[in-house]
Amino acid sequence: MIVAVGILSVGPGTISEAIRGLTYVRPPASTEPAVPLEGDAELQKRLDTATLGLSRGSVSASIVDLRNGATAGLDAQAVYPAASLFKLPILAEVLAQEEEGTLNPDQLLEVRSDDWTDGSGVLQARIGDSLSVRELQQLMIQDSDNIAALVLLDAIGVDRVNSSARRLGLTATHIVDHRAGEDGDHTTSASDMALLLRTIATGQLVNAQVSETALQLLELKQTNAWLTGDLPFWVKLAHKWGELPDARNDVGIVFAPRGSAVVAVLTRDADPDEAARVIARSARAAYDFVGAS
Incomplete structure (x- = not known):
């Protein structure tokens, strides 16, 4: 009885849906060809509603239903600051070089003094240490x-x-070579991030095994905010977030019992709390669309 009350109190849906979610296991990276993309009016309506509510700034978003290729977008090709999303194309290239044999995952790399930077992470106090790839x-x-x-x-x-990145079709994604004196921020777009995540989810990042490795890394950090903010607790998420003073971004693959979808939401110059709500509502819009169709 206590367990039943707990299930009834968590998130929307029926008891049977919650039970199914509790036993749900994320599917592996697909080995089937990706289905063609096609705009969907109902999904677009859901996304348009989800992205309302910014008192300042702007938002760019893209959703792709991985089952049937239904898509929706809001200014999805606009170039935005990548923040920590720049780590996704780095990950893609690292895994590709590991697969081709030019980079050994067990190879040790030294953390040098000129690698030091502030911000997120745990390596600031480990200058001089060597870690594997x-x-x-x-x-x-x-x-x-x-x-x-x-x-x-x-x-x-x-x-x-x-x-x-260009070979993958990521036209707005650019990593700035600051060490070579290049100015500016790393950039990307919601459509680029959606394409990269779809490439991973459909097993097309080199091959299905490499894509599965990427998925396993991206699902290590399960947060309680942003993309996950409005999702039922049983939903699995493989994602990467990023934040700068003028940007709050979260992109990921939402895996649920009824289907999976890519969600990419980038914001610029928005109120941080409003940006978080828009990101969460966009993920919920994708989840509801997959569950309703």
């Missing part, structure tokens, strides 16, 4: 470690990351 890629994604990202970027090369 595998450890660094996990820290870069799970803890959004900035130093881990810089160490990996040195190893694989900024040009390689940008070339790979």
Whole structure:
């Protein structure tokens, strides 16, 4: 009886839906070809409603239903500050080089003094230590470690990351080579991030095994906010978030018993709390659409 009351009190839906969610296991990266994309009026209506409510600033968003290719977007190709989303194309290139044999996941890389930077992460006090590529890629994604990202970027090369991004079709994604004196912020777009996540979810990031490795890394950090803010507790999420003083971004793959969807939401110059609500509502819009269709 106590258990039943607990299930009834958590999130929307029936008891049977909650029970199904409790036993739900995320599917592996697909080995089937990705279905063609097509705009969907109902999904667009849900996204338009979800992204209302910013008193200032702007939002860019993209949703893709992975079952049937239904899509919706809001200014999805606009170029936005990437914040920590720049770590996703780095991850993609690291995994690709590991697969082709030019980078060994057990190779040790030294954290040098010129790798030091502030912000998120745990490596600020570990200058001079050596960590494996595998450890660094996990820290870069799970803890959004900035130093881990810089160490990996040195190893694989900024040009390689940008070339790979273009090859994947990420037209707005650019990693700035600050060490070479290049100015500006790393950039991306909601449509680029949705494309990259769809590439991973459909097993097309090199191959299904590499894509599955990426998914496992992206699902290590399950947060209680932003994309997950309005989702039932049983929903599985593989995602990456990023934040700057003028940007709050979260992009991910929502895995649920009735289906899966890619959600990418980027905000600029918005009130942080309002941005968080827009991101959460957008993920909920995708979840509800998948569950209703």
